[in-house]
Every structure is written in structure tokens, then in C-alpha cells.
């Protein structure tokens with residue numbers, strides 16, 4: 001049946017491409033989550049009247065985040081070629097896409113993290129201070145757990161953006177469904193490959209959205 | 223045990239400086255419930271936050287058992303804070319943690335070993351009457367229950383002092399009474415010193431031993447609760463005392479009983495706690511051949527005995543009424559014979 005609708009599709013390369021897309025997305029989501037939270041914490045904690053008030057560090061981070069957010073993803077990949085080559089040892093394949101994916105998505109996620117942290121009740125932070133909590137305790141036992149549902153819905157939005165970034169990275173040889181759709185589907189005019197790749201990508205996006213919503217809802221005890 | 227000397231806090235804003243707390247000196251004894259009352263903006267919250275240095279003072283000293291908290295370095299201050307409990311108007315519980323985990327939090331901060339922590343949390347859950355709710359999240363609790371969690375959490379590290387900033391202001395009157403009862407209970411059980419901030423006089427009346435009245439950052443009056451009730455000096459204090467006996471305003475309702483005859487008088491009986499006899503009215507009508515009708519009034523219990531005002535009409539021979547007045551005075555009640563204005 002599948003052969004009839006998608007005559008040019010080779011299911012083996014389809015599954016390989018799907019695996020590569022998932023691989024790139026999952027690893028870059030993890031990387032973005034960590035880097036984004038670090039940056040978001042710096043942005044939040046260095047603002048006036050906060051734990052690590054530091055106007056200088058705050059402005060530097062904010063500028064960095066804004067600049068990287070402003071660069072279109074496809075250009076960021078090109079800009080990062082030397083860096084990727086140095087780090088990964090190649091500029092082709094799924095692993096080569098990771099630095100650009102993480103550096104492209106983390107600044108965006110950092111802003112979402114900052115917003116989430118701002119929403120944490122000041123009174124709760126104050127209560128922790130009144131109990132004699134250290135900054136580290138306040139960060140890991142108050143700020144992050146209390147903002148977790150927002151951090152999770154933020155990373156869900158970012159993960160979906162990352163799926164489309166992987167497709168873009170595919171066009172310049174990173175592998176995955178985007179690569180397959182472009183190389184086989186578009187270059188060889190096998191449009192059924194483009195169509196099936198699209199369907200797979202949409203399904204992946206739906207799964208991420210569903211997972212994100214579900215986790216966020218389950219941990220939200222407000 | 224807690225001695226506050228010349229404590230001041232100035233907030234420097236763009237266009238003006240606000241003297242939120244202005245040269246406040248108070249001595250608080252061990253095991254005492256000390257009330258601080260004032261209207262909104264009087265500086266009460268700032269004052270209480272200066273005690274555990276959530277706010278750094280501009281000048282002054284906070285001596286807790288002889289140690290000046292204002293001079294402590296951050297690390298030492300954090301340790302001292304573990305021994306100063308605090309509860310808040312909006313409870314400030316971690317919604318991501320269960321009741322049990324919320325109460326365990328200060329113990330985690332203090333680095334208490336796991337087994338000891340478990341015992342302590344269970345003991346506290348019993349103390350504040352939340353048995354069976356350990357696994358609930360704050361969002362599943364009523365306001366009163368949330369404050370019980372707040373109190374348990376504040377007591378976890380066996381503090382010597384408990385700071386309460388408007389701890390009952392978000393609760394309905396009945397729940398307020400329950401929480402106040404709980405505070406008295408732990409005050410007595412644990413010999414805990416409590417500093418209680420409020421803008422409601424009945425809270426002071428119900429549980430405090432001594433009170434300070436704040437206005438524009440200054441303490442305008444302080445002393446034993448009853449003394450302050452009976453002889454309020456400052457204007458603010460008088461307004462607060464009137465909160466308790468709103469009848470003071472309604473003297474016009476009494477006018478119809480003031481008929482100018484000398485065999486019928488209206489007396490204002492002021493009960494000021496201590497030895498004032500509650501059975502005074504029935505004693506009067508038994509002992510003397512007079513008739514005593516209660517017109518209006520309210521008597522409320524305080525930590526130091528009954529406090530309140532009663533308006534009574536006394537009918538009988540003029541000399542018997544005279545005797546009744548003397549008898550009442552002799553039993554520790556202030557008496558005023560009302561006249562036509």
C-alpha cells in the first residue's frame with residue numbers, strides 16, 4: 001500500500017533519517033535545556049536587587065543573548081563552521097549540527113527561563129532566606145523547582161523550533177529528514193519523499209508537544 | 223532576650239527618602255508574646271524584617287541573647303536565621319512541595335540527618351494538627367491549614383524567636399482565632415518568644431502580653447496590653463482601642479436612659495482585667511435593694527483577664543446607687559456615672 005502511494009520511498013533510509021532527526025533534536029534539546037537555564041539564571045540573578053546583582057555581567061549576557069537570537073539559523077551554521085570543525089572534527093553529519101542547534105536555541109530558551117524565574121513568588125524566596133538558605137539552595141530547591149512547569153513548557157516550544165532547525169541543518173548535509181527531503185525528494189524530483197518526510201516531521205512535533213504538555217501538567221501542583 | 227536599640231531604616235528612593243523605621247527601641251523578654259500594631263505603611267513589616275535582616279538596618283542594634291545580629295557576616299547570619307522562625311501573611315509555602323516536604327525544607331537547609339528530620343517533621347505535623355495531610359500540596363489546603371504548615375515550618379529548627387508578619391490577616395475571623403490559639407499553645411509549650419505584627423487590635427487583645435504602637439516608623443506608645451487599652455495616650459492608640467469597643471461611639475443611644483432623675487442612673491463600668499469580678503452585676507442586685515439593667519456593652523477575655531465596657535442602668539434609692547458605685551469601684555472596675563451633656 002505504502003509502495004503505491006510513495007513509489008520512490010525507501011523505508012530503510014526513511015527510518016535512518018527519522019532516527020537522525022530524533023537524535024539531533026533530543027541531544028540539542030538537552031544541551032539547550034542546560035545552557036539555556038544557565039544563561040537564564042545569570043540573566044535573572046544579576047538583575048538589580050537580586051541574589052547576584054551585577055549590572056555589568058547582566059548587560060554582557062543580555063547583549064550576547066540578543067545578538068545570537070538575531071542571527072538567522074542558517075547563517076549561524078555557516079558562521080559556526082570553523083568552531084564545529086574544531087569541536088566535532090567534521091562539518092557533516094548529525095553531530096556536526098549539534099553546536100549550531102544548541103547555540104541557536106539556547107539564547108531563545110534563556111529568555112523563556114528568565115521569564116519563568118521572574119514568575120516565582122518573591123515571598124517564597126524570602127521565606128527561604130529567612131530560614132537561612134544559601135544562594136545555591138535557593139536556586140536548586142526554590143527557584144528551579146517552583147518554575148519547573150514553565151521551564152518545561154518553554155523547552156517544549158524550543159524543542160519544536162529545534163525540529164525545524166534540524167531540517168534546515170539537513171539542507172547543508174547534517175542528515176535527518178530535512179536532508180532526505182532535500183537531497184532525494186527535491187533534487188531528484190521524488191516529491192513523495194518530501195511528502196512522507198513532512199508527515200514524519202509533523203508527527204515528531206506532535207509527539208514533543210504532547211509529551212511537553214503532559215509533563216508540565218503533571219508536575220504543576222499549583 | 224531580644225533587645226532592639228535605636229533601630230532605623232531609611233529607604234533611598236529617586237525623589238525622596240523614606241524613614242520606614244525611625245529610632246525604635248524595644249526590649250522583649252523570653253517567652254513573651256509581643257505585639258506591634260500600626261496602620262498600613264507605619265513600618266511594621268520593615269521593622270520585623272530588620273530583626274532577621276531580610277532588610278539591612280541603616281543604624282541601630284538587634285541583640286539576640288546578647289549577640290548583635292546587625293554585625294554578623296553572611297555565613298554566621300544564615301546560621302542565626304535558622305534559629306529565628308518567621309511566618310507570613312501569604313504563607314509563602316513552596317507549592318511544588320507537599321506539606322511534609324515543606325516542613326522538612328528548613329531541616330534540609332540546616333543539614334539535619336534524614337532519620338532525625340523524619341521524626342521532627344512528624345512531631346511538628348502532630349503539633350499543628352495536620353495529621354493525615356502530609357502528602358497534600360499547599361494548593362489542596364485551606365488558608366488556615368496553610369498557615370499551620372507555615373508555623374510548623376517556622377518551628378522546625380527549634381527557634382528561640384518566632385516572627386509573625388500579619389500571620390492572620392488573610393484568614394477569616396474563625397480561622398484567625400484557631401491560629402491565634404495555636405500560637406498561644408506553642409508559646410506556652412515551647413516557651414517561645416513571639417513577635418507579632420498586626421493591624422487588628424483584637425489580635426493584640428487576644429494573645430499579646432505587651433504591645434508597641436507604631437506610626438510613621440516610630441513607636442508612639444508601648445507597654446502592657448491592658449495598660450495601653452485602659453489608658454491609651456497617643457491618638458493612634460485611641461483609634462485602635464475604639465476598634466474593640468465600637469460602642470464608645472454610640473453614646474447617643476444611651477441618651478434616652480439619661481432622664482436626670484436621681485433614682486435612676488446610667489453607669490459605665492470599665493473592666494480592666496486582673497481582679498475585676500465577672501459576677502459584679504448579680505452581686506450588686508443581690509446585696510443592695512436595686513435593679514440593674516444591662517443596656518449595652520462587650521467584655522472580651524485577654525491574656526490578663528476580662529477587658530471591656532458595660533453600660534448599665536441602675537434603679538433604686540439615691541443612697542443605694544451611691545453604695546453600688548462604691549462597691550463596684552472596690553472590686554477593681556472603673557465606674558463613671560453618665561450625665562446629660
Ligand SMILES: Nc1ncnc2c1ncn2[C@@H]1O[C@H](COP(=O)(O)OP(=O)(O)OP(=O)(O)O)[C@@H](O)[C@H]1O
Nearest residue numbers: 233240242260261262263264265266267268269421
Ligand atoms: N523596599 C522598599 N523600598 C522603598 N520603600 C519601602 C520599601 N519597603 C517599604 N517601604 C516604605 O516604608 C514604609 C513602611 O512600609 P512597611 O511595609 O514596613 O509598612 P507596614 O506597616 O508593614 O504596612 P502594611 O500594614 O501595609 O503591611 C512605607 O512608606 C513603604 O512605602
Ligand SMILES: [Mg+2]
Nearest residue numbers: 266267268388
Ligand atoms: Mg506589612
